[in-house]
Amino acid sequence: MQVSLRVNGEERRHDVEPRLLLVHYLRDVCGLTGTNIGCDTSSCGACTVLVDGESVKSCTMLAVQADGREVTTIEGLADGERLHPVQEAFREHHGLQCGYCTPGMVMAAVSLLNEHPHPTEAEVREGLEGNLCRCTGYHNIVKAVLAAAEAGASQPVGAAR
Amino acid sequence: MTALAPETDHRVIGQPLRRREDPALLTGEARFLADLQVPGTLHLALVRSPYAHARIRSIDLAPALQTPGVVAAFTGADLRGEWAGPLPCGWPVTPDMKQPAHLPLAAEVAHFAGDAVAVVVAESEYAAHDGAEAVVVDWEPLPAVVDLEDAAKDQTLVHPDLGTNVCYTWQLEPDAAAVDRAFAEAAHTVSARFRQQRLIPSPMEPRGVLVVPQPFGGDFTVYSATQVPHILRVMLALTVGVPETSLRVVAPSVGGGFGSKLNVYAEEALALALARRLRRPVRWVEERSEHAVSTIQGRGQIQEIELAATAKGKVTAVRVRLLADMGAYLQLVTPGIPLLGAFLYAGVYDVPAYSFSCTALFTTLPPTDAYRGAGRPEATYAIERAMDLLAKKVGVGPEEIRRRNYIPADKFPYSSVAGLVYDSGDYAAALERCLERAGYAELRAEQARRRERGDRRQLGIGLSSYFEMCGLAPSRVLASLNYTAGGWEAATVRVLPTGKVQVVTGTAPHGQGHETCWAMIAADRLGVAPEDVEVLHSDTAVAPYGLDTYGSRSLAVGGSAIAVACDRVIEKARRIAAHQLEAAEEDVELVAGSFRVRGTPERQMPLAQVAFEAFTAHNLPEGLEPNLEASSHYDPTNFTFPFGTHLCVVELDTETGKVELVRYVAVDDCGVQVNPMIVEGQVHGGIVQGAAQALFEEASYDQDGTLRSASLLDYLVPSAAEVPSIETDHTVTPSPVNPLGVKGVGEAGTIGAAPAVMNAVLDALAPYGVEDLPMPATPERVWRAIHAGAAGSASAQGGSPA
Ligand code: FES
Ligand code: FES
Numbered sequence: 001m002q003v004s005l006r007v008n009g010e011e012r013r014h015d016v017e018p019r020l021l022l023v024h025y026l027r028d029v030c031g032l033t034g035t036n037i038g039c040d041t042s043s044c045g046a047c048t049v050l051v052d053g054e055s056v057k058s059c060t061m062l063a064v065q066a067d068g069r070e071v072t073t074i075e076g077l078a079d080g081e082r083l084h085p086v087q088e089a090f091r092e093h094h095g096l097q098c099g100y101c102t103p104g105m106v107m108a109a110v111s112l113l114n115e116h117p118h119p120t121e122a123e124v125r126e127g128l129e130g131n132l133c134r135c136t137g138y139h140n141i142v143k144a145v146l147a148a149a150e151a152g153a154s155q156p157v158g159a160a161r
Numbered sequence: 162m163t164a165l166a167p168e169t170d171h172r173v174i175g176q177p178l179r180r181r182e183d184p185a186l187l188t189g190e191a192r193f194l195a196d197l198q199v200p201g202t203l204h205l206a207l208v209r210s211p212y213a214h215a216r217i218r219s220i221d222l223a224p225a226l227q228t229p230g231v232v233a234a235f236t237g238a239d240l241r242g243e244w245a246g247p248l249p250c251g252w253p254v255t256p257d258m259k260q261p262a263h264l265p266l267a268a269e270v271a272h273f274a275g276d277a278v279a280v281v282v283a284e285s286e287y288a289a290h291d292g293a294e295a296v297v298v299d300w301e302p303l304p305a306v307v308d309l310e311d312a313a314k315d316q317t318l319v320h321p322d323l324g325t326n327v328c329y330t331w332q333l334e335p336d337a338a339a340v341d342r343a344f345a346e347a348a349h350t351v352s353a354r355f356r357q358q359r360l361i362p363s364p365m366e367p368r369g370v371l372v373v374p375q376p377f378g379g380d381f382t383v384y385s386a387t388q389v390p391h392i393l394r395v396m397l398a399l400t401v402g403v404p405e406t407s408l409r410v411v412a413p414s415v416g417g418g419f420g421s422k423l424n425v426y427a428e429e430a431l432a433l434a435l436a437r438r439l440r441r442p443v444r445w446v447e448e449r450s451e452h453a454v455s456t457i458q459g460r461g462q463i464q465e466i467e468l469a470a471t472a473k474g475k476v477t478a479v480r481v482r483l484l485a486d487m488g489a490y491l492q493l494v495t496p497g498i499p500l501l502g503a504f505l506y507a508g509v510y511d512v513p514a515y516s517f518s519c520t521a522l523f524t525t526l527p528p529t530d531a532y533r534g535a536g537r538p539e540a541t542y543a544i545e546r547a548m549d550l551l552a553k554k555v556g557v558g559p560e561e562i563r564r565r566n567y568i569p570a571d572k573f574p575y576s577s578v579a580g581l582v583y584d585s586g587d588y589a590a591a592l593e594r595c596l597e598r599a600g601y602a603e604l605r606a607e608q609a610r611r612r613e614r615g616d617r618r619q620l621g622i623g624l625s626s627y628f629e630m631c632g633l634a635p636s637r638v639l640a641s642l643n644y645t646a647g648g649w650e651a652a653t654v655r656v657l658p659t660g661k662v663q664v665v666t667g668t669a670p671h672g673q674g675h676e677t678c679w680a681m682i683a684a685d686r687l688g689v690a691p692e693d694v695e696v697l698h699s700d701t702a703v704a705p706y707g708l709d710t711y712g713s714r715s716l717a718v719g720g721s722a723i724a725v726a727c728d729r730v731i732e733k734a735r736r737i738a739a740h741q742l743e744a745a746e747e748d749v750e751l752v753a754g755s756f757r758v759r760g761t762p763e764r765q766m767p768l769a770q771v772a773f774e775a776f777t778a779h780n781l782p783e784g785l786e787p788n789l790e791a792s793s794h795y796d797p798t799n800f801t802f803p804f805g806t807h808l809c810v811v812e813l814d815t816e817t818g819k820v821e822l823v824r825y826v827a828v829d830d831c832g833v834q835v836n837p838m839i840v841e842g843q844v845h846g847g848i849v850q851g852a853a854q855a856l857f858e859e860a861s862y863d864q865d866g867t868l869r870s871a872s873l874l875d876y877l878v879p880s881a882a883e884v885p886s887i888e889t890d891h892t893v894t895p896s897p898v899n900p901l902g903v904k905g906v907g908e909a910g911t912i913g914a915a916p917a918v919m920n921a922v923l924d925a926l927a928p929y930g931v932e933d934l935p936m937p938a939t940p941e942r943v944w945r946a947i948h949a950g951a952a953g954s955a956s957a958q959g960g961s962p963a
Contacts, residue, residue, distance in 0.1 A: 027196075032189070033193075033196035034189015034190070035189070036193065036195075036366070037195065038365045038366065038449065039449035039872070040448050040450055041449065041872040043449075043872065043874055044449070046365060074187075074188060075190075078187075078188050083184070083187060087188070090187055091179055091183045091184070092179065094180070094838050094839065094841075094842045097417070097673070097674070097846065098364070098365070098414075098415065098416045098417040098671055099182070099185075099186025099191055099416065099672070100193065100364070100365040100366040100416025100417060102186050121886065125880075125881040126882050129881060129882040131880070131881075132365060132880055134363055134364050134365050134419070134846070134850070135365075135417050135672050135842075136842060136845060137846040137847070137849035137910075138845075138881035139845040140845065141881065142881060142886065
């Protein structure tokens with residue numbers, strides 16, 4: 001089946017199998033391996049990307065369902081050498097250790113801040129519930145997201161830019 | 162965060178520097194195992210036993226071979242000729258330990274649900290899985306052995322050829338008569354039995370391996386999501402029979418391990434053997450539900466602990482009996498895990514008499530092995546729970562019983578009754594600081610108010626004072642415990658011609674931030690900027706020597722190796738500088754990265770200039786070789802003993818049984834902190850993992866040995882919504898046993914947390930007469946305990962809090 005979509009601002013057009021998951025499309029067809037896979041039950045959130053600016057677990061969506069849409073992966077977040085404010089905040093506040101959950105966590109946080117530019121700690125915790133991290137205990141992730149909110153990180157990403 | 166140290170201040174150690182690892186991880190540039198693509202790669206899928214115990218009558222591979230994309234398929238019998246040895250167990254704790262045969266594919270009998278019996282090789286991952294599903298195995302189910310006490314009865318044998326389910330028994334009882342006497346004379350005794358449920362390690366990155374054969378010469382590069390590239394290289398050479406010199410092992414970015422990647426797995430051996438046989442790159446990536454059945458698990462013990470104490474609650478003896486679940490086979494260090502706790506059941510207390518014994522048993526469950534803390538969380542849990550029970554008997558608070566028993570600060574180095582020498586500590590200081598930070602008196606007052614008014618949400622306050630044995634390990638001590646390797650760590654430090662510094666380490670980080678911290682250590686020692694130091698690791702071609710990363714050893718042992726190697730570089734550089742400055746060596750000192758002649762500071766040579774002189778070798782002292790490079794193979798003289806006190810506050814909903822973590826205060830002492838930001842991160846993550854054992858996680862099996870919690874839907878790794886922010890503080894008691902004064906912190910949080918949380922839950926339940934609850938304290942268990950306890954012992958405690 002034909003899909004045509006924008007990934008990180010670039011037009012992509014491919015012939016794909018109907019059963020191909022978006023996460024496999026991004027990793028194996030587009031070569032964007034920043035989006036990780038951490039489970040087979042849609043539980044971990046490691047594969048979170050933005051589709052039309054909203055966070056989606058890319059293992060729950062078929063590549064063909066992304067037809068005509070705008071997908072942003074972790075590779076598309078920084079502006080050249082300049083990290084996105086959420087990435088910057090994760091670095092500043094040690095919101096990552098092994099970094100495996102990080103691409104998904106950052107994308108989920110970006111989407112959260114787009115919806116709630118000034119969340120409370122409880123809202124951040126609830127909002128990131130679908131993303132598991134085994135290393136950080138979440139303390140510094142939550143701190144980073146709150147700091148990013150403070151710094152006004154809620155600029156829309158991956159919607160109409 | 163604090164900016165880099167200003168030019169005038171070269172102390173880098175102690176600064177919360179941001180991590181150099183982060184940009185690649187934050188932008189998706191970092192390459193994990195599953196991100197590596199090599200053209201022509203074949204993919205493996207394993208056929209695993211659905212039964213905990215079953216004989217293989219026959220295996221029909223033909224349907225798999227007809228699956229499109231499948232290129233080959235093998236049974237255990239087909240591959241028997243590939244192995245030069247069994248999958249390794251490196252810790253035969255006793256000479257008569259029973260060790261079952263363990264090859265990468267079981268050929269006759271599967272011994273746990275998940276045991277691999279055939280492998281399918283295909284052009285794509287999808288095809289490999291389709292092929293594996295098509296394989297037809299004719300099984301003859303055999304009785305499972307799930308329960309440890311059943312296993313001990315030897316009625317059903319896991320490995321009939323061994324004649325027993327007992328793998329080994331091990332005892333530590335320096336003076337049996339003293340223990341008997343203490344119990345005979347005790348005013349109070351405590352006797353408790355705890356169950357350490359099995360845990361699934363669950364790093365967010367599953368395991369994986371990719372083996373790339375070189376077309377000529379028979380060399381192989383093994384990429385593995387492993388914590389132990391060096392150990393893996395040696396062990397694969399022995400298991401697969403490839404010369405060590407033909408094997409290069411690389412650990413790419415590794416997404417967490419927690420002990421689960423401290424091993425040598427069947428899939429790694431299979432990938433290497435099949436790459437050799439098929440002459441093509443071979444790859445296997447674990448699926449999450451596969452992780453639950455094919456990777457080692459943690460804990461799995463039944464603990465019986467007894468305390469004897471005086472009328473005032475001074476503990477006079479500790480007696481422990483363990484049943485330890487080995488699972489079906491012995492993986493790399495399976496038998497040794499209980500021994501890592503064996504010396505620690507007296508905890509941080511000054512106890513004169515001690516008895517420990519362990520019976521290790523085979524079951525038809527996945528092998529256990531190291532999981533964050535490995536033996537030490539179990540020991541800490543038992544003693545810290547028992548101390549709370551003793552406090553009740555004596556009629557004092559949990560903080561007071563601990564005060565009465567701590568090893569006093571002036572007794573260090575302290576020779577424990579179990580035979581260890583604790584390096585340094587001030588346990589009481591950590592407790593007092595923790596109580597103060599937490600506002601202990603006010604917490605107790607609030608608890609009392611809620612009890613009085615019969616509040617639906619009761620408060621529980623739990624303490625644990627932990628310590629652990631880190632810095633694994635003095636090689637001679639390991640020898641006395643029958644461990645087959647040493648415990649040293651290697652480092653090489655080079656000052657390159659331009660003055661940049663290269664550190665090569667034998668540690669293998671997977672989230673700990675070694676690149677940042679090792680650069681800080683070298684920068685601090687050499688007086689250069691941390692960004693001028695590069696750190697190379699996790700590739701046996703670059704770092705040929707190493708014993709890798711586990712057991713909170715990397716800083717205390719690997720960091721010390723770097724410090725020693727730096728000192729050797731400085732000594733050599735000093736000779737060159739003295740020669741060129743025409744000064745006596747003893748008059749030349751390194752100040753802020755420059756060699757100066759004492760008294761005439763204008764005569765100086767920066768380290769970079771010395772390095773260039775060492776490189777050109779035009780004018781070196783007679784007999785001195787060119788270049789500035791030194792190595793250390795640092796073997797520690799003793800373990801290090803980090804410690805601390807944790808306090809947990811839970812709110813327990815008496816109507817639903819739900820426990821909510823509302824506060825967590827941790828005061829930890831890991832000696833000198835190289836990067837406090839990273840220390841705190843380790844503590845946070847560790848605490849949540851320990852708390853998860855107390856409240857959420859359990860690899861639960863039915864009586865047939867089938868796992869009921871194989872996916873992340875059933876195995877409850879906590880999310881951000883289930884845990885609070887953590888209040889951390891610290892004391893600093895440097896370790897005298899290494900040049901950095903460091904102790905290690907990777908497991909501290911996990912060790913302290915499970916008992917603190919359970920003590921809090923039981924504190925909340927105390928008015929209901931509940932004295933024990935199995936982990937995890939699920940809402941159902943708590944609710945049942947409230948109802949059973951209220952009915953069972955209403956008179957003792959006044960029944961309900963109302
Ligand atoms: S891979 Fe785990 S939710 Fe998508
Ligand atoms: S940083 Fe390792 S899983 Fe989150």
